Amino acid sequence: MEKIKVGILGATGSVGQKFIELLSGHPWFEIYELAASAKSAGKKYGDAVNWIMNSPLDEKIKNITVKVCEPGLESRLLFSALDSKVAGELETYFAQEGYCVISNARNHRFDPDVPLIIPEVNSEHLELLEKQNFGGGCIVTNPNCSTIGAVTAIKPMDDLFGVEELNVVTMQAVSGGGYPGVPSLDIVGNILPFIPGEEEKMETEPLKILGDFNGEKIIDAKIKISAQCNRVPVIDGHTETAQVKFKKKPRGVNELIDAINNFRGEPQKLNLPGAPERPLIYLDQPNAPQPRIHSGYGNGMSVVVGRLRECGLFDYKFVVLSHNTVRGAAGNTILIAELMKEKGILAKYLK
Numbered sequence: 001m002e003k004i005k006v007g008i009l010g011a012t013g014s015v016g017q018k019f020i021e022l023l024s025g026h027p028w029f030e031i032y033e034l035a036a037s038a039k040s041a042g043k044k045y046g047d048a049v050n051w052i053m054n055s056p057l058d059e060k061i062k063n064i065t066v067k068v069c070e071p072g073l074e075s076r077l078l079f080s081a082l083d084s085k086v087a088g089e090l091e092t093y094f095a096q097e098g099y100c101v102i103s104n105a106r107n108h109r110f111d112p113d114v115p116l117i118i119p120e121v122n123s124e125h126l127e128l129l130e131k132q133n134f135g136g137g138c139i140v141t142n143p144n145c146s147t148i149g150a151v152t153a154i155k156p157m158d159d160l161f162g163v164e165e166l167n168v169v170t171m172q173a174v175s176g177g178g179y180p181g182v183p184s185l186d187i188v189g190n191i192l193p194f195i196p197g198e199e200e201k202m203e204t205e206p207l208k209i210l211g212d213f214n215g216e217k218i219i220d221a222k223i224k225i226s227a228q229c230n231r232v233p234v235i236d237g238h239t240e241t242a243q244v245k246f247k248k249k250p251r252g253v254n255e256l257i258d259a260i261n262n263f264r265g266e267p268q269k270l271n272l273p274g275a276p277e278r279p280l281i282y283l284d285q286p287n288a289p290q291p292r293i294h295s296g297y298g299n300g301m302s303v304v305v306g307r308l309r310e311c312g313l314f315d316y317k318f319v320v321l322s323h324n325t326v327r328g329a330a331g332n333t334i335l336i337a338e339l340m341k342e343k344g345i346l347a348k349y350l351k
């Protein structure tokens with residue numbers, strides 16, 4: 001099978017680099033073009049990037065000349081890791097020129113005709129693309145990195161018992177702020193109790209993701225959410241403590257843990273290359289999950305839950321951990337593309 005050529009917009013940043021790492025050896029997709037700002041364009045990728053991944057940069061990728069983010073790219077499938085200051089306009093422009101853009105940036109997440117997708121949670125929202133009108137192309141978005149962890153964890157509980165209220169406190173890794181991110185003097189031995197815009201995303205994105213598509217538009221889920229977001233001195237892996245109140249009361253902790261462990265989504269049914277065997281993993285140890293130890297589970301694509309117990313204020317509380325640049329960004333995007341290919345949605349944009 002001939003591989004599908006993909007371009008990465010914002011290829012030099014922290015998420016862009018993760019795309020390159022995850023796409024190495026991908027059975028369906030081949031990195032064909034890399035694009036970034038005018039500062040990087042025209043340089044060999046190896047000279048333009050400050051490579052911060054754990055695996056070495058492939059020689060072939062090193063020698064690709066970075067392009068500007070302008071239509072004219074040959075790859076019709078584009079993964080966007082663009083800075084949100086420029087992503088909105090550039091992604092619209094690419095979609096209008098017929099490209100399929102799957103984005104990590106926040107800009108289009110709330111466009112009524114743009115799906116906001118976690119493949120295991122709301123793959124049916126891809127039907128919204130039929131309502132989209134960007135010319136010949138399309139835009140699909142990835143949720144915020146902390147939203148992905150929290151929503152994946154509550155999805156099986158919501159299906160069974162209906163989540164009514166969610167209170168969540170995040171401890172977010174520094175890689176979530178991009179490269180170079182927050183200055184070391186601000187974060188080493190410290191906690192920053194404010195991440196601009198993050199609480200608003202956490203309080204609104206889950207409503208769209210868990211909402212119902214009625215054939216015309218998405219009707220937001222009715223869940224009351226309160227979020228507090230903190231930056232902590234951890235490199236990768238966002239940890240969140242969550243409390244939930246249900247409409248229907250579960251019989252006990254074990255019913256919820258079983259729901260978590262048995263949860264599978266469309267990517268698992270379709271056996272997609274990037275799908276972890278288990279999108280949610282429950283750990284019994286009383287001191288788990290921990291970002292340094294557990295964020296790589298399922299190659300960074302499994303969301304890990306622990307400490308599920310009764311709560312004196314809400315019904316239950318638990319801890320959730322997800323890898324912010326893999327499941328929270330590049331890995332989730334690649335899984336969306338795989339899902340679109342396997343469901344026959346991608347083909348029309350590749351012509």
Ligand SMILES: NC(=O)c1ccc[n+]([C@@H]2O[C@H](COP(=O)([O-])OP(=O)(O)OC[C@H]3O[C@@H](n4cnc5c(N)ncnc54)[C@H](OP(=O)(O)O)[C@@H]3O)[C@@H](O)[C@H]2O)c1
Pocket residue numbers: 009010011012013014015016035036037038039040041069080081082083084086087104105106143144145175176177178179180324325328329
């Ligand atoms: N880091 C995470 O865990 C995470 C998780 C979920 C979502 N996101 C989102 O994903 C996106 C990328 O995040 P990141 O952490 O990788 O950020 P980053 O490290 O700051 O990288 C930003 C990228 O955008 C490019 N860029 C900046 N200005 C540009 C312009 N005018 N034209 C074209 N390209 C431009 C940069 O290229 P140059 O190097 O040439 O400047 C770089 O490649 C952001 O929207 C972010 O909010 C990040």
